[in-house]
Amino acid sequence: MNTITVDTWLYGELARFGGNPEERIFANRKVSLPEGSRLQDLLNILGMRTEERGITFINGQLSAMPGLQPDLDHPLHDGDRVAFFHLRSMWPFQYRHGVTMIQEMQKAIIETDQMGLHHAYSKDQPKE
Amino acid sequence: MYLVRVNMTNRTYQVTEVPEKYKYLAGRALTSNIVADEVPPLAHPLGPNNKLIFSPGFVTGTSAPTAARISVGGKSPLTGGIKEANAGTSWGADLAVMQIRGLIIEGQPEEKDKFWGLHITWDGKPKVEFFDATAYTKQPLSKVYPPIYEKFGERVSVCSVGAAAEYGYCNSGVCFNDQSKRPSRYAGRGGLGAVMASKGVKFIVLDRQGAPGVEIADKALFEEGRKKMIDALRTHAITKPKGGLNSYGTAILINIMNEAGGLPTKNFSSGRFEEAPKIAGEAIFETNKVRKGKEIFNHACSPGCIIQCSNTVYAEDGSEITSCLEYESAWSLGANCGISNLDDLAMLNHLCNEYGLDTIETGTTLAVAMEAGVIPFGDSKAAINLVHEMGKGTPLGRILGSGTETTGRVYGITRVPTVKGQSIPAYEPRAVKGIGITYATSTMGADHTAGYTIAPEILGVMGKVDPLSPEGKAALSRAFQATTAFIDSSGHCLFIAFAILDIASGYQGMIEEINGVLGTNWTADDVVKFGAEVLKVERKFNEAAGITKAADRLPEFMKQEPLPPHNTVFDVPDEALDAVYAEL
Numbered sequence: 001m002n003t004i005t006v007d008t009w010l011y012g013e014l015a016r017f018g019g020n021p022e023e024r025i026f027a028n029r030k031v032s033l034p035e036g037s038r039l040q041d042l043l044n045i046l047g048m049r050t051e052e053r054g055i056t057f058i059n060g061q062l063s064a065m066p067g068l069q070p071d072l073d074h075p076l077h078d079g080d081r082v083a084f085f086h087l088r089s090m091w092p093f094q095y096r097h098g099v100t101m102i103q104e105m106q107k108a109i110i111e112t113d114q115m116g117l118h119h120a121y122s123k124d125q126p127k128e
Numbered sequence: 129m130y131l132v133r134v135n136m137t138n139r140t141y142q143v144t145e146v147p148e149k150y151k152y153l154a155g156r157a158l159t160s161n162i163v164a165d166e167v168p169p170l171a172h173p174l175g176p177n178n179k180l181i182f183s184p185g186f187v188t189g190t191s192a193p194t195a196a197r198i199s200v201g202g203k204s205p206l207t208g209g210i211k212e213a214n215a216g217t218s219w220g221a222d223l224a225v226m227q228i229r230g231l232i233i234e235g236q237p238e239e240k241d242k243f244w245g246l247h248i249t250w251d252g253k254p255k256v257e258f259f260d261a262t263a264y265t266k267q268p269l270s271k272v273y274p275p276i277y278e279k280f281g282e283r284v285s286v287c288s289v290g291a292a293a294e295y296g297y298c299n300s301g302v303c304f305n306d307q308s309k310r311p312s313r314y315a316g317r318g319g320l321g322a323v324m325a326s327k328g329v330k331f332i333v334l335d336r337q338g339a340p341g342v343e344i345a346d347k348a349l350f351e352e353g354r355k356k357m358i359d360a361l362r363t364h365a366i367t368k369p370k371g372g373l374n375s376y377g378t379a380i381l382i383n384i385m386n387e388a389g390g391l392p393t394k395n396f397s398s399g400r401f402e403e404a405p406k407i408a409g410e411a412i413f414e415t416n417k418v419r420k421g422k423e424i425f426n427h428a429c430s431p432g433c434i435i436q437c438s439n440t441v442y443a444e445d446g447s448e449i450t451s452c453l454e455y456e457s458a459w460s461l462g463a464n465c466g467i468s469n470l471d472d473l474a475m476l477n478h479l480c481n482e483y484g485l486d487t488i489e490t491g492t493t494l495a496v497a498m499e500a501g502v503i504p505f506g507d508s509k510a511a512i513n514l515v516h517e518m519g520k521g522t523p524l525g526r527i528l529g530s531g532t533e534t535t536g537r538v539y540g541i542t543r544v545p546t547v548k549g550q551s552i553p554a555y556e557p558r559a560v561k562g563i564g565i566t567y568a569t570s571t572m573g574a575d576h577t578a579g580y581t582i583a584p585e586i587l588g589v590m591g592k593v594d595p596l597s598p599e600g601k602a603a604l605s606r607a608f609q610a611t612t613a614f615i616d617s618s619g620h621c622l623f624i625a626f627a628i629l630d631i632a633s634g635y636q637g638m639i640e641e642i643n644g645v646l647g648t649n650w651t652a653d654d655v656v657k658f659g660a661e662v663l664k665v666e667r668k669f670n671e672a673a674g675i676t677k678a679a680d681r682l683p684e685f686m687k688q689e690p691l692p693p694h695n696t697v698f699d700v701p702d703e704a705l706d707a708v709y710a711e712l
Binding site: 099 | 365371372375380387388408414555559560564566579596601604608625626693696
């Protein structure tokens with residue numbers, strides 16, 4: 001079976017999933033996956049529960065926010081850059097208003113209350 | 129409450145009750161109204177007819193949390209328009225405790241080389257004395273603050289300007305002490321430091337001893353509001369103890385903006401900096417942990433702040449390099465200059481504090497100089513030398529001190545990231561289009577603090593517009609700018625917006641605090657109306673100063689040069705930009 005390589009960036013405390021369990025600044029790991037893999041498959045290989053991540057990017061496009069993760073089935077391709085942020089990260093609305101998002105995220109944001117103005121999207125927001 | 133009017137032509141002062149007209153104005157609302165009422169729009173910003181106004185917010189000096197902001201206003205030498213810049217400092221709280229709603233510095237001494245200090249004390253009402261401060265000029269601020277504390281006592285608060293202001297630089301800020309008496313809290317943008325220096329004022333020292341404190345009309349209501357605000361700040365993930373801001377500071381945004389492709393890099397030629405993780409909040413926190421042998425959480429810049437987002441950067445030997453290295457400073461002096469050496473970056477920030485320079489304008493200016501070939505991108509040692517040139521007042525230093533736009537003009541550079549003469553901060557409008565609208569239309573020139581998001585239910589636009597359409601973005605920008613003008617008048621730090629956006633009771637708490645202080649019955653709707661009135665006043669002043677809607681545009685290169693990695697241009701139509709104020 002053909003494999004793809006995903007350029008994976010892990011920030012803050014998530015850097016521990018990059019190979020060195022002591023690392024807490026950032027880690028950059030090239031992850032090999034079978035062709036046809038999805039974001040959930042990448043999480044599985046990293047050994048990271050999806051609840052541990054917050055803001056997520058696929059090729060610089062916003063794909064998840066705390067409490068809103070429409071990207072688990074997003075297909076990955078060879079050379080994709082995926083970045084995972086820890087739950088203490090933040091991205092206030094005014095500094096992300098109009099950024100590019102994967103289609104699934106764009107749809108999910110529009111369906112939220114208040115059209116995505118908040119910092120977190122879980123029912124009991126804001127939550128760590 | 130008092131207005132204290134200091135005339136520097138003859139070093140006299142007047143203390144009057146706040147007139148009825150200004151009774152319900154404070155902070156930015158007051159500084160902007162006094163500028164509009166008293167400064168001729170065509171006055172030279174460094175001439176005798178400009179004025180410098182200080183005003184604490186409504187709840188500054190009370191026990192409200194995270195509320196020690198001081199607004200500084202005047203006509204800006206950088207933009208030529210109205211300017212309000214604010215800082216968090218005990219100085220703001222002390223001014224409020226001395227019941228000074230507005231301190232107005234006007235006139236100009238005839239002697240050009242002499243500088244003065246103002247010593248303001250409480251003697252039944254505010255009392256101003258003048259002292260010769262000429263001996264303290266042309267020195268790093270960390271050298272002159274200690275003797276001032278020695279002279280006036282440890283309890284005073286100190287406002288000052290650095291050498292940059294004494295030289296009349298358009299990128300000089302007004303400096304205030306932090307909680308450790310560092311000269312490090314800046315009302316940085318727009319060159320108001322040079323306005324203060326043009327009045328011959330080097331220091332304003334406040335001694336609050338014996339002062340009565342802020343009068344609170346309805347203490348029970350104030351207390352109720354204060355508790356709601358504290359609860360909101362203490363529970364929200366971003367603002368709570370050991371949360372995002374308390375751990376990583378504002379530089380927590382470096383990696384996020386970099387991954388989004390919106391971190392302006394090497395003079396806005398890319399949206400991604402390969403070495404960004406080395407200068408991010410996470411790197412600062414972990415580097416400090418190694419160098420100090422323990423986790424160092426951030427500290428408060430001012431009394432009563434429970435967010436506590438100010439970091440300190442320590443050297444390998446454990447000594448302090450600088451405090452505080454904000455996101456915008458780490459970006460401007462770091463990524464935007466291609467610099468990733470954290471120690472050198474911290475030193476650049478420190479030198480800006482020493483000389484009294486706005487870190488944002490300084491970084492964007494250095495990057496334009498790098499593009500011009502004055503020094504290479506990424507050369508941190510050469511960048512440090514250029515900041516020293518500014519501090520020494522050499523001819524090159526004076527060019528750079530004039531700001532990004534002037535430096536671009538001097539070197540014939542076309543990629544000059546400014547709006548209304550003020551450089552664009554750390555969020556690339558080609559990647560973050562919503563903020564591009566605010567940069568373009570703000571009365572302040574490009575300003576990342578002009579459009580904070582607060583409670584959507586009061587914005588009056590939700591459900592009516594598509595927030596992703598140009599019209600929707602314009603409507604949101606208008607609402608954000610108005611509500612921000614209100615927070616800038618409240619005395620609260622803008623970062624309360626993070627918590628009160630998500631926690632409705634916190635938002636209600638802010639209004640109750642202010643109603644408690646003033647004895648008013650303002651509602652959520654009044655917040656937007658109040659802010660809109662401030663914007664109208666500012667807009668009118670700018671128009672009379674020659675800054676019309678034609679200036680509500682981003683620089684041309686942003687419409688033409690695609691920004692990697694997304695390779696997008698700023699494509700929000702001019703009609704959408706014009707719509708922001710058309711409906712105000």
